[in-house]
Amino acid sequence: MTRPDGIPDLPGAQAPERATRNGTGWYAVTGLSAGAFGIGAASLLAWIVDALSGATRSADPLVAVGGWIVDGVPPAVKAAAVNLFGTADKIALWCGLALVMGAILAGLGVLAARAPRLALGGVTVVVAIAALIVATRPDAAAMSALPTVGGGGVWAVLLTGWIGDRADQQRAGTGQPGLADRRSVLRLAAGAAAVSAVPIGRGLTAGSGAQTARASIVLPTAGATAPAAAAADLGTPGALPWQTPASAFFRIDTALRVPSVDPATWSLRVIGEVEREIVLTWAELLRKPLVERWVTLACVSNEVGGDLVGNARWLGWPVRELLAQAGPRAGADMVLSRSIDGWTAGTPLTALTDDRDALLAIGMNGQPLPANHGFPVRLVVPGLYGYVSATKWVTELKVTRFETDQGYWTPRGWSAFGPVKTASRIDVPRSGREVRAGTVAVAGVAWDTGRGIAAVQVRIDDGPWQPARLGDEPATSAWRQWVYTWDAQPGSHTVTVRAQDGTGQWQTADVRPSDPDGATGLHTITVRVV
C-alpha cells in the first residue's frame, strides 16, 4: 500500500507516525460526528416530546440554546450584531453557534483519545448545561430536558465506542489509517446529515397543522370596516404603496423559529389584577363583533429614514371589550402580554382601554395573519412602538403594574414606555441617485400613529421650508404619503423633510439614537442633479 506522498505504508509499523500526523485530525472528526449524531438524536426526540406536550418547539436543545443566547446577550453586543448583520442576525447567530459547538465537539474528540474519562466528564458538563438551559426556557414543559439528555447519551456512547476502537486497533498494530480515515469521513457526513435532516424534516412538516388551519380559515366580516383609503396613495412613481403588502412588511422578533400555533388549541388567558379571569378561545373570538382598522406599525429600532415600519389593514376585536369583561382592579396600570414563546410586552392599561381601538388582531390586509406576523392572534396598538405593544402569537394578558412587571426589552436597556415619535421619510428619489434637472417628484411617508400628521414640509439645501402635498389620512393611526414637486437645478443638493403632528407640534431635528425609546432627527438625502 502506498501513501499519497509515495512512502510505502506498512501497517502497524506506521501507526505511531500516522497518529502524530493524522491522529488529531481523525479524533477531531470523530468527535464532531459523534456529537452530530447526538444532536440529531436529541432533535428527533424533541420532535416527539414537543408533539406529546403540545409545545411549539421548546425541547430542541439547539433552539433552546439559540433562544437563550438571544435573550441573554448584552444590549451592546446585540446592537453591534444587528448593525453588522442587519436582519441576517439570526443566520449569523446560527453560524456562530455552529462554530463554537464544532470546536467543543472536535476538542472533546481529541481529548477522548488521551483522557477518555476527562472527555466523558466534559460531555456530561456540556449536556448538563444544555439540559439546564432547555428546562429553564420560558416555554419549557415538564419533559423538555429529556431529549437533550438522550442525545447526550448517544454522543457519549459513540464517542467512547469509536475512539476506543481506534485506540485498540492502534495498540494491536492493526489500525488501517487509510480505511479509518475514510470511515470517519463517512461518519462525519452521516452525522451532519443526521443533524440537518431533523430540522429540515421538522421545517417541512412544521406547523403543517397551523398552515392547514390557516388555509381553511374564512375571516368573519367586520362590523365596522376600515375607512376607504383610495386617496391615501398618491401613486408617485417609485414610491412604496400606502398599504404595505404582508409579503413586504418588516418582521422583527426574537423567535429563532416562527412559532406554529394551531388555532384549535389556542386560547388567551386574562389574569392578574382582574375581577374575573377569562379564557378566550379561537371559536369565541371569531364570534365577537370585529372591527377593521388602518394601523401603521413602527419598530423602536428604526433609524431615521429606516424601513422598520409598515401600514396594514388589521381585523380584530378591540382589547378594550375583553378587558372590560375581565374588570381590571383599581391600581393596575399595565398589561403584560405574553406570547407562546415567552416574549412579553408591557403596555399602559389606558392605551388598551381608551378609544384608539387597540386590537386583538386576527387578520392583516384581508387575510388571516401570516405565521411570521403572529398567527393566529396578535396585538396591534396605535401610537406605541411594537416592543411595548404588538405581541405576536399572544396567549396571555396579565393585568398588573409597571412597578411590579417589566416587558422583555425593559431590563435590556429599553424604555418601559414607547410612544411612537413623529417621523418622516423620503423614499424618492433614493439618496445618492442622479436625477435629471427640471421637475422632480420628491415623495415619501410621515407618521405619528397616535396624533396623525397635519403637515409635511421639504427643504432644499439651506433654503426655506416648503409645503408638501399630502395624501388622504383615512386614520390618524396610519402613515400619510406626501409629495413635493421640485424644480431641480444642476448640482449636488440635499433634501430634508419634516412633519407636523395632529396637535401642531413639529418633529424635532435633535439627533438621537433609537436606544432607549426611538430615534429622532430629520431625514436628509443627497441627490446629484444633471
Ligand SMILES: Nc1nc2c(c(=O)[nH]1)N[C@H]1C(S)=C(S)[C@@H](COP(=O)(O)O)O[C@H]1N2
Ligand atoms: N412574540 C413576539 N412578538 C413581538 C416581538 C417579539 O420578539 N416576539 N417583537 C415586537 C417588536 S419589537 C416589533 S417592532 C413588532 C414587529 O411586528 P412585525 O414583525 O409583524 O412587523 O412585533 C412585536 N411583537
Ligand SMILES: [Mo]
Ligand atoms: Mo421593534
